[in-house]
Amino acid sequence: MSQIGVDQWVEQSDERRQDYQGWTAPARRLFDKLAPGGRLALFLLVAAAYPFFVRGSDVRVGITILLLAMVALGLNVVVGWAGLLDLGYVAFYGFGAYFYAIVASNQLPAHWPTWIAIPVIVAASALLGALLSLPSRRLVGDYLAIMTLFFAQVFVELVRNFERLPFVSDDLNLTGGPNGIPGVFPWELFGFSFNTFHRNYYLALAFVGLLIIGLHNLNDSRTGRAWRALREDTLAAEHMTTPVNRLKMLAFAVGAGIAGLTGTLFAAVQVGVFPNNFNLFFLITMYAAVILGGSGSIPGVVLGAIAIAYTPELLRDPGKAGWLFYIGLVVLLVVVVRRWERIAATVGGVIVFGFIVRVVASGIWDEATMGEANDTFISRLIDDWVLVLGAQSDVITNYAFVLAVVGMLTVVVASGWWKIAALIPTIYLAVLVWENKLAFQPSITRQLLFGGVLVVMMAVRPQGLLGTKRVEII
Amino acid sequence: MKPILELRGLSKSFGGLKVIEDLDLVVGAGQIVHDDDPVVSQKDVVDDLDLSISPGEIVSVIGPNGAGKTTLFNLITGIYEPDRGDILMDGRSIVGLSPEQIANLGVARTFQTLRLFLNMTVKENVMAAAYGDSQARIWQSVFRTPAARREERQIAEMAERKLAFFGKRLMGYRWDQPAYSLSYANRRRLEIARAMATNPRLLMLDEPAAGMNPAETHEITELIGELRDEVGFSILVIEHDMHVVEGISDRVIALDHGVKIAEGSFEDVATSPQVIEAYLGYGAADRK
């Protein structure tokens, strides 16, 4: 009988191992040395130290970041592990928040103590998630996505128009309609009230830590494997004893439960809930966090949440926003144009281009430079270079914006020196649009950024920053 | 003693095209049941098929492409429902059950087009198949209770044992490699290992030697024999390579256009005129 599987190739496998390459190698080797527990401990340590070094309002920002991390971890279960595109996830978040707001405020006479409210709400959210998973038995992929999106819409409409539904009496103002529910009570456990930013921050941090550990364990268990198997090939998984429908329900339920829990905390910290908190915008925010960080990867999702939640804060203050914009511009430049001499050429070209434009424009038309520059370091620095428009700035900036977008697309398609040629006016136009409009419209900038992040990540690096590259056979 | 698997009068058509026609087959206590009621219905894909398999028996299903062999497998594992006829396991009908339920009853299969969990590691592929045999509840997994940890270890050890069947190829460093990094032959082996991990009594292999070179084919032939001898599986194999069929089969069944045209030992079937005609064309049996 021949020997099965005795093979020289296999014997020498150890000699063929390849070490990390490139300039990220030392960091990655160090990262590997730390076991996952070590990385978590490091993260928790840094996060716990954070409030001591910052102002009170920044602690509030920290809470926002942690809440997004929690909700992203939950979404990761459904989208990242089980591969179910749930576009209605924001509704579970809203459900948890509204439920808590109703039972922990003066909206209704009922005042539930926290230790009762929270478990009930989490269970109810999980149940809702299980219900919403029922369509997933028959629908896959796109259809499921649409269905869940519609449910999210229905939730917002319901909450906004609750009193106006035909079978609801006028006295029962359950959801506060478009004005939401104000005056939500903070969490209170064992007589200890979580009524300051600091206390809520550590509460949220504790949850994040627990979720990370719990979910990591879950992923490494038969349930996690079953989820990933059902994502890989549902039919084959079913043949290998995986009860796929039950597991889809489980994924939805777990994700929904986490979202509901986060919702309650959100309501308590914001001291109120409003229908607009749970609209499409927040859904995109959650997805941006998961996609950017790396769907399927716990550290990735947390990192993504940090990046996505912190950005709007940066954008709010024109000075910081300016730094974000210009540093981002530099990073993009380096990434798109790898060679140093070309980077230098581009920068030089942009400067020259700017001066030319300025000279030409102010020659033709006085108003071209009459506008007031932003009161930030960089803006004042380049005040004499870029066109800060006075009148008609709206129209011109619009054209500039469109041209800048066209320019960006051209840069993607071009190569070699043509790329540089396209890049120069594009960068100039981007700076123009920024200084004249975007810098003081953080909400629009944020929206452009998040939408753009989703598109670019999918095209360039679908596995996100920390995810692993997937192979798919269609 | 009840046969493990029995097909009675199995018929299936797709959109007017008969794929299986009146098939009878018994994988049972060595008794072959013939149903001599040829129902000549024009539009069935699987037509009144009768088939039966004994425990520890290796039955090969051969036939030209399009004969309905994979459809037969799909009917047995519950992907399709038959139009007529019955499928019995241990004497009880399994028609209408989901593939997962049928898998839990002890039927495992591999796929003609390879359906591995490509982005999971080699070991995880095999471990994933142990779901039906394990019990850890969610909260036990989340908190990593001693019971859950113990079960995880057992599942991991079971996976290693299954993979060890293939020699050193799928062992050691290979365990943690993603399945997509495996060579074609290793992927086929992994799929068999994964099927074994469901703890089946009947193993259904769909063209296990497809695309393999002679050495690998020889290995597979030995392996299938070992699976039956050492582990006691009953095996139903679809195969095109006659060397493999000859080497492993206790019984061979030939299908053509969904109808069973021959059944018996390899020699009987290989020399049957209907089989020769099915493969080589009308009148080929006369030209010798």
Next chain:
Amino acid sequence: MEFFLQQTVNGLTLGSVYALIALGYSMVYGILKLLNFAHGEVYMFGAFAGYGVLTILGGSSALVVPVWLAIMLMFGAAMIVSAAIGVALERFAYRPLRNSTRIAPLISAIGASFFLQAAALLMFTANSRSYNTPSLIAIETGIPLGPIRVWMVRVLVIVTAFVLMILLTLWVNRSRTGKAVRAVSFDREAAAMMGIDVDKVIVVTFLIGSALAGIGGVMVGLVFGRIFHLMGFVAGLKAFTAAVVGGIGSIPGAMLGGLLIGFAEAYTTGYISSTFQNLIVFGLLIVVLLVRPSGLLGRPELVKV
């Protein structure tokens, strides 16, 4: 009776517009199995393009050209702008993902939709604009239909939409490129092996679908007056519903679905209340998805194991 006729005309008008938008969804899904979430924004930009042209030509009360010319120019501009955006979407947001997972293009589409909404907000602000159509085409002009008069604008919209749909059907069934589109919908690889330039066909599909949506946008502006940067979202959802109800991937299905949704909305608004119009339409979608996902005229997907 009058009321019923009025609602029917409303339904026909709405339905025609939804049909035009739904066609874009259906064609793209048929050819790429992709739900182009950003299609609603394509429609919205078309509406704004039309408005832009209207303004350049002096505005509804002070046109410098005859009305019919103005409207044709508005349609033309909308077609160009929408087609450009649609083609750009295909080239930059979807083409890189052609061989990727099924989820990736969806996420990209959502991101693109979001981005385009933000762009519109940046350029047009949140204020709505009005076509001010009564100044353009007096309400008194109209075609009598029994006890009511049908406003000329609505007649224009309905007739144009039907003409376009007929032209599209002829094109898809008779012309070379049209047949190529159908071939690629059936089996992309086989079509490529028959010598069809699949990339070009896909671009053409996006081009036509987007152009139609752009025209739809101008039509909405003409009939209902108000346009705003978020109009693409809800209209997009409803048109998508229409495409699914009719059978996504099927061109006649999109037309049928569009009309159905239009009538459903009109009758609901007329006989029940406008609060429920969205709910009814969405409810219709959920029912169809659960009962017959392939829609009224669609082909169920066959999967080979």
